[in-house]
Amino acid sequence: MGFLQVNKTVSDGTATTLKVTGIDTDSTYFVVLKLIQTQNNNETINMRVTKSGTADTTSNYDRAYRIFSSISDYSFGTYQNGSSGRIMENVDDANGGGNGLLYLYDFNNSSTYSWWNIENVCTVSNQSLGVAGSGVHTVASASDGVEIYGTSTGTFISGASAILYKVI
Amino acid sequence: MSNLRLLNETTTDGTVSSIQVNDVFSADFDIYKITTDLSNDTDSPKGINMRLINSSGTVLTSTNYDRAISEMYANQAFVQSRTPNADYFNQAFGLLKTPPEAGVGVSYIFNPFSSSAFTTMINHNFSTWSGSKASLKSIFIFKELTSCTGFQTYLSSTNFHSTSVIKTYGLRID
Numbered sequence: 001m002g003f004l005q006v007n008k009t010v011s012d013g014t015a016t017t018l019k020v021t022g023i024d025t026d027s028t029y030f031v032v033l034k035l036i037q038t039q040n041n042n043e044t045i046n047m048r049v050t051k052s053g054t055a056d057t058t059s060n061y062d063r064a065y066r067i068f069s070s071i072s073d074y075s076f077g078t079y080q081n082g083s084s085g086r087i088m089e090n091v092d093d094a095n096g097g098g099n100g101l102l103y104l105y106d107f108n109n110s111s112t113y114s115w116w117n118i119e120n121v122c123t124v125s126n127q128s129l130g131v132a133g134s135g136v137h138t139v140a141s142a143s144d145g146v147e148i149y150g151t152s153t154g155t156f157i158s159g160a161s162a163i164l165y166k167v168i
Numbered sequence: 169m170s171n172l173r174l175l176n177e178t179t180t181d182g183t184v185s186s187i188q189v190n191d192v193f194s195a196d197f198d199i200y201k202i203t204t205d206l207s208n209d210t211d212s213p214k215g216i217n218m219r220l221i222n223s224s225g226t227v228l229t230s231t232n233y234d235r236a237i238s239e240m241y242a243n244q245a246f247v248q249s250r251t252p253n254a255d256y257f258n259q260a261f262g263l264l265k266t267p268p269e270a271g272v273g274v275s276y277i278f279n280p281f282s283s284s285a286f287t288t289m290i291n292h293n294f295s296t297w298s299g300s301k302a303s304l305k306s307i308f309i310f311k312e313l314t315s316c317t318g319f320q321t322y323l324s325s326t327n328f329h330s331t332s333v334i335k336t337y338g339l340r341i342d
Contacts, residue, residue, distance in 0.1 A: 002170025005342050032199055032339065034278060035285060068236035068307050070252040095313070096285025099199075099278035121278070121288040121307040127252065128234035130290065130307030163341055168170060 003030055003165035007145070013158035020164040021053050021145030028167040029104040031146060033120065035161060036088060037097025038154025041125060045088035045098060046151055047135075049107070049114050049143035056137065061085040065118055065133020077131065085135040087148065091122045097157075098122035100131075103167075107143040114143040171340040172201060182209055182330035186322035189336055190221060193280040193317045197338030200277045204261045204293070206321075207270040207329035213297035214323045216271050218260035220280065220287060220310055221318040229255045232311040242301040257308045261321060262295035267331055271295040273304070280316040287316055 006029070007022040009015075018036075023029050036045055048055040061082040067075045067089055077089065091097035100120020106112045114137045121130040137143065148162060176192045193200065206216055220228045233254045239247040251258055262271030273293020279285040287310040294303050310316075321334070 002172050003339065004169075005171045005340070008341060032341075034198055066238060066305075068238065068250075068305075070234040070236045070250050070307075070309070074236070074238060074248050095311070096279055096282070096288070099288050100290070101276060119276075119290050119292075121290050121309060123286050123288070123309060123311075128236060128288075128307060128309040128311075130236060132238070132290075132305050161341070165171060 002168045004168050006164045006166050008161060008163040011156035011158060011160040015156045016153055017147050017149045018156060018160060018162040019050065019145060019147040020162045021050050022164060023107045023144045026108050029107060030165045030167050031102040031104065032163045033100045035096050035157060035159050036091055036099065037093060037157045037160060038150045039093055040150060040152045040154040041093045043091050043150040043152050043154045044086060045091060045148055046084040047087050047146050047148045048084045049137045050145040050147055051141060051143060053144065055147040057083050059083045060138045061135065062138060063135040065131045068130040070128040087118050088120055088122050089131060090124050090129055092125050095123045102146065110142040111140055113138050113140060173338045173340060174335065175338050176336040178334045180328045180330060180332050183327055185325065185327050186320060187328060187334065188221065188318060188320045189334060190225065190318040192336045195281055197340065198279055199339040201337040201339060202275040202277065203335045205270060205272045206261060206264050206332045207267045208264050208323060208326040209266065209329050210326045211266055212326055213263055213265045214326055215259040215263050216261035217322050218257040219320045220316040221320055222314055223317045227320050228314065230312060231255045233257050234309045234311060235306065237304055237306040240303045260291060260308060262293035262304050263297045264295065265297040267329055269296040283313050283315040286311055
């Protein structure tokens with residue numbers, strides 16, 4: 001298995017969203033999220049799928065995942081019919097924030113939902129935190145990418161990156 | 169051409185309890201994929217531990233290693249394993265025993281060469297040992313702003329079996 005880079009977005013220190021597009025085949029795609037850190041302590045990071053390059057804000061996002069902690073019992077993160085999908089529960093404003101992966105399935109298929117698997121690990125001020133699970137956008141239309149943002153409208157640090165690969 | 173580049177493949181002769189993979193992390197890559205297929209040479213099951221190595225070749229033993237693992241067993245209830253502030257990543261690559269039992273999995277490491285971000289890792293493996301069978305899903309953070317150039321994996325007493333292999337890839341960002 002290999003990865004063929006399709007697109008990337010790197011924050012210059014002023015970006016409030018990171019968007020990568022370019023999905024135009026039925027392959028599985030893979031997004032690497034690197035240095036996902038804003039100036040806000042305890043920022044939550046959400047994602048949306050893009051339709052023809054524009055983030056879809058309709059209330060059709062579901063998620064279910066396990067939340068790992070280095071200091072406390074693990075919990076479940078679930079939600080239905082949100083206007084975006086949460087992917088990182090909490091990232092610190094220092095030391096690199098969060099890093100992780102998204103596997104994207106059926107994004108190019110106009111007759112199915114768009115699905116993703118989430119794996120990430122996040123630096124938090126008082127613990128190490130991670131997520132493993134999945135999400136879906138329950139609209140049967142083609143998606144061509146993803147956009148991530150901080151729910152406290154934080155500005156991503158310089159170097160915060162989203163890189164889109166096609167799995168080959 | 170794939171952006172995933174094989175940087176190192178390490179095997180053992182069956183006589184060592186520790187494997188060092190040196191000089192694989194560099195400024196050329198920020199994300200690394202590591203595949204592991206590890207067994208040991210005696211009938212004693214062991215956790216497969218890990219520490220990072222700095223640019224001087226020193227294995228880092230400070231108490232800055234955090235972990236959180238979900239052990240999803242085929243033969244018993246699931247278990248949460250977590251440890252903050254340890255001096256190593258306990259069960260970083262799962263658990264093992266003699267072949268045909270093993271710990272087999274894949275890890276992604278982020279920013280190990282950076283001196284301005286912590287080194288973080290996610291791992292997923294399947295381990296079989298002494299009748300136990302578990303899928304382990306894990307997160308790890310080394311809470312130090314230290315540039316690391318390699319890693320060590322080790323067992324507490326027994327040696328790695330000669331069939332053991334570790335492959336390290338860099339994921340290129342163009």
